Amino acid sequence: xxxxxxxxxxxKRKINRTAGGAVLNVIIIAIFGIFMVLPLVYAIMQAFKPxxxxxxxxxxxxxxxxxxxxxxxxxxxxxxxxxxxxxxVFNTFFITIxxxxxxxxxxxxxxxxxxxxxxxxxxxxxxxVVTSLMFAAAVTAIPNYLIMSxxxxxxxxxxxxxxxxxxxxxxxxxxxxxxxxxxxLLESARMDGAGEFHTFWKIAMPMVKPAxxxxxxxxxxxxxxxxxxxxxxxxxxxxxxxxxxxxxxxGFARAGAGAAATLLIMIVPIILFMVAESxxxxxxxxxxxxx
Amino acid sequence: MATVIEKNKPKIKDRLTSRxxxxxxxxxxxxxxxxxxxxxxxIFITFTLLPVIISLYLSFTYxxxxxPPKFIAFQNYIKLFLGDDIFIQAVKNTFILAVITGPIGxxxxxxxxxxxxxxxxxxxxxxxxxxxxxxxSGNVYMIWTIMFSGDTYGYANSTLIKLGIINExxxxxxxxxxxxxxxxxxxxxxSLGTGFLAFVAGxxxxxxxxxxxxxxxxIKNRWQELWYITLPxxxxxxxxxxVMSITQSFAIGDVTQHLAGMPSTDYAxxxxxNHLVDYGSIRFExxxxxxxxxxxxxxxxxxxxxxxxxxxxxxx
Numbered sequence: 025x026x027x028x029x030x031x032x033x034x035x036k037r038k039i040n041r042t043a044g045g046a047v048l049n050v051i052i053i054a055i056f057g058i059f060m061v062l063p064l065v066y067a068i069m070q071a072f073k074p075x076x077x078x079x080x081x082x083x084x085x086x087x088x089x090x091x092x093x094x095x096x097x098x099x100x101x102x103x104x105x106x107x108x109x110x111x112x113v114f115n116t117f118f119i120t121i122x123x124x125x126x127x128x129x130x131x132x133x134x135x136x137x138x139x140x141x142x143x144x145x146x147x148x149x150x151x152x153v154v155t156s157l158m159f160a161a162a163v164t165a166i167p168n169y170l171i172m173s174x175x176x177x178x179x180x181x182x183x184x185x186x187x188x189x190x191x192x193x194x195x196x197x198x199x200x201x202x203x204x205x206x207x208x209l210l211e212s213a214r215m216d217g218a219g220e221f222h223t224f225w226k227i228a229m230p231m232v233k234p235a236x237x238x239x240x241x242x243x244x245x246x247x248x249x250x251x252x253x254x255x256x257x258x259x260x261x262x263x264x265x266x267x268x269x270x271x272x273x274x275g276f277a278r279a280g281a282g283a284a285a286t287l288l289i290m291i292v293p294i295i296l297f298m299v300a301e302s303x304x305x306x307x308x309x310x311x312x313x314x315x
Numbered sequence: 316m317a318t319v320i321e322k323n324k325p326k327i328k329d330r331l332t333s334r335x336x337x338x339x340x341x342x343x344x345x346x347x348x349x350x351x352x353x354x355x356x357x358i359f360i361t362f363t364l365l366p367v368i369i370s371l372y373l374s375f376t377y378x379x380x381x382x383p384p385k386f387i388a389f390q391n392y393i394k395l396f397l398g399d400d401i402f403i404q405a406v407k408n409t410f411i412l413a414v415i416t417g418p419i420g421x422x423x424x425x426x427x428x429x430x431x432x433x434x435x436x437x438x439x440x441x442x443x444x445x446x447x448x449x450x451x452s453g454n455v456y457m458i459w460t461i462m463f464s465g466d467t468y469g470y471a472n473s474t475l476i477k478l479g480i481i482n483e484x485x486x487x488x489x490x491x492x493x494x495x496x497x498x499x500x501x502x503x504x505x506s507l508g509t510g511f512l513a514f515v516a517g518x519x520x521x522x523x524x525x526x527x528x529x530x531x532x533x534i535k536n537r538w539q540e541l542w543y544i545t546l547p548x549x550x551x552x553x554x555x556x557x558v559m560s561i562t563q564s565f566a567i568g569d570v571t572q573h574l575a576g577m578p579s580t581d582y583a584x585x586x587x588x589n590h591l592v593d594y595g596s597i598r599f600e601x602x603x604x605x606x607x608x609x610x611x612x613x614x615x616x617x618x619x620x621x622x623x624x625x626x627x628x629x630x631x
Contacts, residue, residue, distance in 0.1 A: 041537060046433070053427075053431070060448055061445045064448045064451075083470060134354075143342075143348045144345070149352070156359075156364060157558060158612050160591055162588065162592050162604070164363075164366035165595075167365065170369075171366065175361075186358060187358065187363075190358030190359040192363060195359075200554060203551040238515075301444065301515075305436050305440060
């Protein structure tokens with residue numbers, strides 16, 4: 025088990041690199057970076073614009089007189105809703121966190137045995153999961169609804185959380201990354217008498233940390249944006265994006281509050297993203313996958 | 316002859332039972348593996364596999380949700396190919412979009428992941444955020460409706476008018492001459508998604524000692540390094556990215572619906588998914604919608620086979 029060597033941190037030697045190439049990289053990243061980040065900047069700008077600037081002609085990208093009016097408008101609107109707004113916030117956090125944690129663990133366990141144990145049916149099952157990614161979700165909604173109602177999941181958190189545990193995406197991602205773990209490493213853990221769960225949790229999972237951190241981002245993002253309106257009809261179980269959508273439907277007068285809402289709902293995934301990504305980079309700066 | 320068959324019968328039976336007992340023993344030996352797989356398998360089968368199988372069956376029926384499905388064999392498929400001009404148009408548009416945005420999006424994801432990986436660790440997380448930004452919030456692409464709105468308010472129009480390139484506003488999202496171009500730009504802009512992040516994570520996992528060993532083996536520049544060391548080490552992520560590219564580029568629908576409307580002018584950017592949603596969620600012809608989904612499904616499986624075949628050549 026002592027075979028997992030962590031490489032001591034040291035400066036990565038720049039090999040096969042020319043100064044010209046580095047400059048070119050910076051230029052490419054700068055040009056495309058501006059193009060990519062525009063919407064994010066725009067969302068921030070809109071949220072701080074007073075109403076007259078939102079509707080000005082010709083349209084202006086940058087805000088002239090930044091104001092917090094949109095946010096106060098939004099909070100007033102929120103306090104008027106008959107289900108306390110914190111309830112929507114709680115629902116979305118609850119569904120997102122439970123769904124993500126469950127999905128990462130359950131899909132990783134399955135991916136681990138599909139990649140590292142060969143047993144009857146393992147290939148077939150994996151192929152089914154990958155193939156299922158290619159079937160349009162729009163037509164499975166009806167069968168899904170029927171199944172939900174048969175097992176009594178309708179109008180409960182379970183309708184959103186449990187299917188999330190079984191997303192195809194996570195299993196596929198984890199299985200692909202598990203391929204990079206050397207078998208000899210797991211073998212030596214077993215020789216040392218480690219149980220299968222211990223080998224999975226203490227040896228395999230830390231080695232694919234970038235993979236499951238990435239999966240956390242994907243899963244969080246999907247569940248965070250969940251409207252849930254198909255399977256849930258009780259108002260107090262509805263999610264935050266659903267409630268904010270209702271505000272946006274208020275029309276022109278609410279354009280400012282809507283812009284503030286759009287920004288607020290983006291901030292949480294972005295913070296998580298930054299934390300997760302810098303962890304992905306940090307872990308691998310100090311260790312590579314080595315036998 | 317009859318006696319020969321008689322003689323063989325018990326043999327076949329024996330072989331079958333011995334095979335079954337063997338399988339039983341195999342399953343018994345692997346019970347830990349099955350236990351690990353079980354929670355995922357139960358949920359996947361219930362909420363993903365079963366609905367897909369039901370939809371495949373529905374594609375052979377007439378089903379309007381209110382009445383029970385009525386079996387009509389291949390009629391949906393016959394109607395799709397022989398009696399539905401809009402479907403043929405949708406297939407054409409979908410292929411144009413998939414063939415252009417799929418490969419370009421895939422290579423752009425790989426290229427940007429690779430370039431970003433060259434930057435110092437502290438800058439990297441920020442750059443990844445910037446490039447991933449278009450995928451982070453579900454419908455940020457709506458800002459393109461402002462960029463390309465058909466009046467003089469739109470950024471594209473007001474800029475072009477100011478520069479004197481055009482005199483009157485162009486109808487970016489309703490004139491069939493421009494719609495496809497605008498949609499392609501927006502889809503490409505959003506294509507650094509799941510595949511891109513998987514590549515970023517994959518690049519982090521490559522042991523740097525391999526690059527040092529590469530120099531000894533005579534690798535001279537960063538392109539050789541990419542082809543002989545980096546890419547072969549990332550094969551499993553490349554496969555993942557390819558599947559994601561295929562599923563996303565063939566399933567374009569939300570973007571066209573929200574930017575160009577439904578239906579779009581002259582069906583200029585009407586995709587197979589738009590057609591499916593039209594029949595499934597608006598006309599409630601679920602049997603027909605399921606047939607469309609099945610055809611899309613088969614197309615994606617075919618493209619996937621082709622791409623996996625090409626990917627096997629990496630690093631050779």
